[in-house]
Amino acid sequence: MKNLEKTLKSIVENPKYIFRLSVQGVMVGIFAGLMVCLYRFLLSESEHILRNYLTIIQTNVVYIVLFFVFLAVLGLLIDWITKWEVDSSGSGIPQVYAEVKGHMEANWAKVLFSKIVTGVMTALGGLSLGPEGPSVQIGGMAGKGVARLFKGSKTDELRLILVGSAVGITAAFNAPLAGVLFVMEEINHGFDKTLIFIALVSAIVSDFISKSIFGQSTVLTFPINNIPLENYWILIVLGIVIGVIGYVYNIGMIKSSDFVNSLKIPSQLKFVAVFIISGVVALTIPQISDGGHFMMDMLGVAIPSLGVLVLLLVLKYLFSMFSFSSGAPGGIFLPILVLGAYIGAIFGSVVVPALGMGHVLIYKFIVISMAGFFAATVRSPITGIVLIAEMCGSTESLVAMIIVSLIAYVVPTILGNEPIYESLYDRLLLNKNREFVKKPSKHVLSEYVVPLDCDYINFKIKDIPFPKNAIVVSVIRNGKYIIPTEDFNIKYSDQVQILTDVNDYPYVREEIEELFGG
Structure with missing residues (x-):
């Protein structure tokens, strides 16, 4: 031992x-x-x-x-x-x-x-x-x-x-x-x-x-002023609005991808059609082409009128949905941030004059909404908050971003919507062309943290239904490495290290995450 x-x-x-x-x-x-x-x-x-x-x-x-x-x-x-x-x-x-x-x-x-x-x-x-x-x-x-x-x-x-x-x-x-x-x-x-x-x-x-x-300049250079404390209640409204729109975004992206995959169209014809339609869009509505840098730069120059903001938001969402559902190589990370920015610009354009706040505060709502929409769609609020803070080079909006992000996170979760990347991951595994290929035998040491809501806290290791092809080799508790016996009791926050073969690893990981509520 x-x-x-x-x-x-x-x-x-x-x-x-x-x-x-x-x-x-x-x-x-x-x-x-x-x-x-x-x-x-x-x-x-x-x-x-x-x-x-x-x-x-x-x-x-x-x-x-x-x-x-x-x-x-x-x-x-x-x-x-x-x-x-x-x-x-x-x-x-x-x-x-x-x-x-x-x-x-x-x-x-x-x-x-x-x-x-x-x-x-x-x-x-x-x-x-x-x-x-x-x-x-x-x-x-x-x-x-x-x-x-x-x-x-x-x-x-x-x-x-x-x-x-x-x-x-x-x-x-x-x-x-x-x-x-x-x-x-x-x-x-x-x-x-x-x-x-x-x-x-x-x-x-x-x-x-x-x-x-x-260069060392930040990605975003928007002026950021503080929202008066007496108007902080408006952040709750913004969080709810973003949460609902995030729910609609995720549903639309997944449904459109499923619809395109269900069509019996030769892939060559599909991609040619996608690029041709993209060319038509580029010629007629160039503002919504590419990932979104152009639309973000527009906000940096001047805030467009409310009608233009709404039109660009809707068209950008539809074109992003169309582009992504085609299966062409490319991500949704930047389009999510751009859509979040325009939601904030629209919201700010409505509430800033209504509450008698300074026009420059619209940029504050833009920054906050980017973090909130990231939380609503990706469901990673901490990453979104830190990301926007680093992009702005400022932490002045942290409290406001936390309020909006938490609410925007909760709303689609209550509505039963999965995070966008988890939905895409599930569909990736369902791809009939992806088959598991047996690899040369190697050991994988993986680590799992026991959460507070785990059903097996205070259970002995022998009483926990670990997969048969996995071995609990050690537990880290309070920074100390323990070689557990069968009668060892698992506690909250234990870091359980499990050894398995690389070929069993995918299924072992899924089973253990199920045990620990991951």
Whole structure:
């Protein structure tokens, strides 16, 4: 028993092991950071190319015809690449989620190449898809590449995939804390001190690289004034409004994706049609094209009229729903933030004059609503609050964002709506083309925190129906490693470490999360 305890401590507390993980974290920060920054740069240039081209083809019939021929070719190329590497389609976050849960085994090099190339194509085509979901997948696959270079354990490989995913958010938004929190809150759904340590190391390195390339200025530069305390009640109304709209957003995105998947349309024809329609939108309503940078920049210049704000919000939502349901590579992260910003702009345009507040306070509602809409759709309120705070470079709106985010989180939850990424993950696993491939036998050490509402608190280990193909090897309680016997009682906040084979890991994890209410 003492030998096993020493072995476990040597794995998690050995300075050499921690140093090796730190080196790997630095390498993930460099490699994943460079890959995500490359992706971010290429997307930005692609969007500029599209908008510059749109300004010169308006009255030239030949150029317009060539534009649509180009879009048709892009559609065919997207179809070919997504068949060549099926894991490059869609957002990318559900794919990372499936990989760390053991349901996928992606080819990291193919995904890196195909995700970057197809992302550039969707940007050139003007689809309303964001870069952040793909950035998470690009970072995760870069982390997997580093893990394969070191030839470490499967446990460390899964950790480095998560670390790379944090880099994806960090490099995309210059938001290292939000990147780490997103992985903890949305993907890993657990507290792993070793993972947090490596993720922070990697995030800091990648943030330095990102700021060296794109500058140190914050993503958002809106003026932010304080809402008078006597008007704080309006935040409750805003939270309810955002929660209801978030519910409608999630339902619409999932229903539209299911509808498109039910259609018996050849994929080549589908993607060509999607790109052609996107071209029509770019020519007629260029404001809603691409992920949403243009619409966000509009708010920075001047707040449009209320009618224009409502029209752009509705059209952006419909075009985002159309773009995403096609299955084209790209995410919904940025469109969610843009929609949240416009909800805040509309709300502010109504209540600010009605309550006699200063016009500049509309920007306060824009910032608050971005965090709130993220909480309503993704259901990760802490990440959303920290993300917007880092994007603004200010913590002055924290209390207001917390109030709105908590209410916006509760409303769709009460209505029985699943978080958007969990819904997409469930549909990814239901894909009939995805079959579990048996891998060479390796051990995976996973960690689960016992929550307060767990049904097995104070139960003996022998009385808890753990999966037969899983072994409880240690429990961390109050910072101490304990090798439990069958009569050991599980307590609240215990960190239970379980060893299983990589082939059993997906099913073992699901069963244990069910036991612990995860």
